[in-house]
Amino acid sequence: MERRLQVLVLDDEPIVGKRLQPALAKVGCDVEVFDAPRPALERLAATRFDIVVTDIRMDDIDGIEVLEKVLERWPDTRVIMITGYATVELAREAMAKGAFDFIAKPFKPQELRDVIAKAAEALGFAGIAHAVVGESS
Amino acid sequence: MATEHDEGVPAAPAALDAVSVERAFRDRPSFGIRARLVLGFLSFVGFAVVVIIGAWILLARLEDRLRFLEAVDRYTMEIQQTRRFEKNYFLHGANLQDMQDHLAEARRLLVAAEPDAAKVLTATELGRMRRHLDGYESALARLVAGAAGPGAAPAERSAIEAALRDNGSQMVAVALELAEKERASVNRTLALFKRLPVVFLVLLLAFSVIVADVLARQMVRPLGRLMNTTQRIAGGDFTPLTPSRWYRDEFSNLALALNTMMRELAHRQEVLVQSHKLSAIGTLTAGVAHELNNPMNNITLTAEMLREDYATLSDAQRLEMVEDLVTQVARAQRIVRNLLDFARESEITTERLDLGDVLRAATGLAANQIKLSGAKIAVEVAENLPAIHGDRQALSQVFVNLLINALDAVRKGGRVTITAGPAREAACVQVVIADDGCGIPAHVLPKIFDPFFTTKSKGKGTGLGLSVSLGIVRQHGGDIRVESAPSRGSSFTVVLPAAMVPRVDPTGSGPPTPSPASRPAPRA
Known part of the structure; x- marks a missing residue:
């Protein structure tokens, strides 16, 4: 049996994690949810995740910093940025710094699943990709 | 700071509406700067004319005096001449014709000079002169008539001689006195003439200072007032200027123009405030749009998951998700209301x-x-x-x-x-x-x-x-x-x-x- 996709979701809006946890678990991901960047970074320092989904705009530490730290520690982890209306420039910066993709708020769970499926495919998790696509159709 | 403003504000809008202020300006009689300058210069010209006329009158009088003095001198000479012939007659028995001629000439001169003499001499003096002349003439007439001829009584002759001598000497004395008086008067007039330029200069100087001061005051004061007004305007006080004088001039027109400018500025400022507000709303809207994304994202995710998993969720889970929806909608509402509060155009x-x-x-x-x-x-x-x-x-x-x-x-x-x-x-x-x-x-x-x-x-x-x-x-x-x-x-x-x-007075006595x-x- 293939390894499940390890996903970390970081957004300072607790509801985001609360809803994304079951949404992603359904398509075969092990999801860990954080609503503050500091504990998330501590966790990331110790453990490798396949995919990190992070909001760009947060108090304390912003998503760009999280992206830099993750890629520094785990260069082949795929980082997906969540951005809002006024942070398009930041999203562009994130892409230049090696983010896999970005998704703009407000988004539907399925839209994130599609991006995650793409990332999983890029990482060689073909099964997840199929499962996700199958789920969506 | 605050106090300065307090003075200007309260009276402002109601009492001083632009139309009544403008009417107050327009109702005043016009008395322009040009009119005042013309008046100032005219007063100078008037002053000069008065001085010139005065000098001319004085000169004319002086001329009269000199002519009169000349007449008095000639009269004196004629009298003295007559007396010389009188002496000749009594000493050498010379003829009386020369006496008569000179006396007639003296009489003619006296008659001619009489109008002028009246101005210099009192009536009694003039009467004395006439009396002596008359006396002399009548005495001479008696002499000519032969009353005092070689055959006449010596008493008669000596009486005539005494009358002649008396009247003659009196006539000479009076004439000399008159000439002396007249000469003194002419000298006085001349002295006056010598002082006249100095007095004129002093008066002119004083007059110039007064006129210049009045004119300058009338220019400088309104200029200062207008200058203060411009500073007031720069400070944002647009209270219109009110008339401060009884007349209307170029400064009134300037004040009216300033009032118009202030009205325009006040209007522009309102427009500016509004346009700035719109631009601030633009900035805030961008922020608010972003801010709104968070509750909307929460709503989207929750609603989507509720739909997706509706069948498999427990009642408690469904309820929790609906609660989340309600709170997130309220959050979005609050954000929008804040912006609307800010944007609302209210007085x-x-x-x-x-x-x-x-x-x-x-x-x-x-x-x-x-x-x-x-x-x-x-x-x-x-x-x-x-x-x-x-x-x-x-x-x-x-x-x-x-x-x-x-x-x-x-x-x-x-x-x-x-x-x-x-x-x-x-x-x-x-x-x-x-x-x-x-x-x-x-x-x-x-x-x-x-x-x-x-x-x-x-x-x-x-x-x-x-x-x-x-x-x-x-x-x-x-x-x-x-x-x-x-x-x-x-x-x-x-x-x-x-x-x-409102403080309550602790003693309860005062308001x-x-x-x-x-x-x-x-x-x-």
């Missing part, structure tokens, strides 16, 4: 305000800008801070403007502190918005309140924020002070008059102190 209405509330509303409104800037914000409101009287919306606009400026000045991780407390000025409160950002260069500092002055990049700032803010604060009878050191940060201090609380209603109402 300036004053109410009793708690400065802390206003500051919280302002920081709430700029919450997203605060998050984006990454700056730390600390708000401190002193306890028992007196309330203020003002327009909630307008003042929150002021604090949003100052806050956004501070946020623009600080780098990521900078600090902005907002401190509300009592002001140095009596009965005033102040809000200090200080940042540790880039500061304002000294050469820029005097310009920061000018409309359209901005250091922000094109499209980011309108250059109206501070100018509009100062306008609003001044309307409230307050002021904004700024201190800044480059690279150390800036602090903007908004001073506002505190609302007076309560004036209520907040005594505060001047800001002009709309």
